[in-house]
Amino acid sequence: MLISEIGTSKLAQQKVTEKPEAQVVAAARRGDPESFGRLYEHYYGPMVAVAFSVLADRHLAEDAAQEAFVRACGNLGKLKQPEKFASWLAAICRNVAYQALRNRKKLSFVEDPPVHTTENQGDETIEVIRKALWQLPAPDRQILVLRYFNDLSYEKIAQVLDTTVSAIHGRLFRARKKIAHKLKRMGFSGEQS
């Protein structure tokens, strides 16, 4: 299938994650806004998740994701391997998110977890889980957020993290075990909920 045949349907958007993505990226590099638009539609959600894993703030995460696409526009020419667009964009997005975090002067997740601005605020159980989540090492926190924030597929997470689906399974399994262990250590039995 040629990239020009890819529409904006779900199926077409899935196709963008397969081999032709390199062609979409190549077209975007040549200055084709439509191709860049397809990349935007496809990766906006994962980028918000990436930024959220750093910022813990839905609105700031969306701002960071949008800014990441702005920076990508300026740096697309520097992308060496077009098939790694997703992980490259994710790296930019993390940079933007950390920069935003520094601006907020909240660098320490462990002692001072960021305030969440999602629904369910005020729920004691949820707050305990959030606290445990933000005490995890960054890689574990990130993979959990990517998986649960927007129900991203394992395939998409693998693309964003430039790894394999089976590696994602393994990492997710370990991250879940870690947070369960942490919750238990924090005295969480589940009875609170």
Add this chain to the structure above:
Amino acid sequence: MKTPENDKWLDDALIKAIGSEKVKPNFTQWKKDHPEAVKMLTSRTGPDEFISSKSVPNIWRTIMNSKITKLAAAVVIVIAVTIGIIVGGSSGSGVAFAEVLEYIQASGYTFDLTVVTGIPDSQTSTPIAIRAAVLEPGKMRLDASLGVGEISSIVDIKKGESLLLFHRNKAGMLMKNPVPNQNTGAEGIFVLCTKSIENLWSLRDGNEKNLGEKEIEGLLAEGFQVSSWDQYFNYDFVIWANPETAEPLLVEITATPMEGSSESLTWTMSNINLDVELDESLFSTSVPQGYTQAWQKDLKEIEGRTESSTGANQVIEVLSLWVEGKKDQALQALMKIDWDEPIKFPGDAYLFTMTEQQCISLKPDDQQNVMKEVLAASSDIRQISREVVNRAQQAISNRDNAQAERYLQSGLQLGNLLNHDPDAMLVARLVGIAIQRHVLPEMINLYQITDEPHKLQEAQEQLKAAEAEVEQIKRNLRGN
């Protein structure tokens, strides 16, 4: 059961904790909000060229073939990596980076650095062991023992300065705000590497890959691989960190030229010792007291006096006549010199006046000019001394021992002239000693013939001293 071990419960709890509102991308709105980005994008027309491969600078070969330059390259690239880690980490280019950063930024740390080239069967593939210390991000010191003795390299990225200290020579080479220039020898290497740092500093395209877990020095470690590049090199970083604490355990860095060579340099950071107290003064880029600042001075600044003594003028005349091919006249002039009178040369007679430290302090071009002149003059003097010995031998065979002694004494004085000051340029001293070692055995032979025990003993002792001096210089050069 509502417990963390219950998968379903944990799934639901995490969805609630993280939030599951659907994200709705709106490219049309984004375009409206960011017209400058759209402009940037659409201005990119023409063929789709991926990163342009530039030819590898010739100095790569120089780096590969010189331990000193490898050290210099090591210090800046390791700093680059550290900064890459720090910048990437703090701004999120990689999760492991971020975790490592939290430790690295907290305090100074030390590690062992091993530099290996990727050239099979090459002498330069011998690893160089370096002790490294980081005071804070961008401030690093490397110490190593190389062929030219102990060397330290200190880089302060924020100040844009790097200082290379040659402890044996008590010399420091300071580079300030280097600008890219590939044609200035060792300086170019610093510039190239510093440029690499700048490129890495603005790194935006790290793409970390999880390498899983393995055991390193008895500790479980989680590995991450990150690749980056600048206009000259591809960099591959592999970082192994404690999965529980995120403390870095081992970092491997490989730099490979973009094109034209498969040779690579690999740096391994191991024995990473966090939270050590480091003396800030060790990271100063000021040339330490008692050290000469290399490559800074103009020749005019150190030439000094212009007047010269009679004896000095006569030596200069001998050299002039010799160069003109008037050998007999040159030797006659040499025999007329009164060696008992003090001989003072003008400042521009570098072979006789310049000290090693002064030479080191000269700007590279001036240093090169001085060396050219010194080598030419010392070659002439060696030829003169050989001719003197030949003529002395002829005189001995003609049983004219007095004439033989005059020749040999003149030759010896030339040697003494070059080797009278321990601070003199090493090349001058070595030529002086070579002349002494060439003339003195013939003198010993003469005094044995003439049966002059006092003079014989004196010549023997002087020869012994010259031999000892050579051994001392050799030991110094070996760093013993």
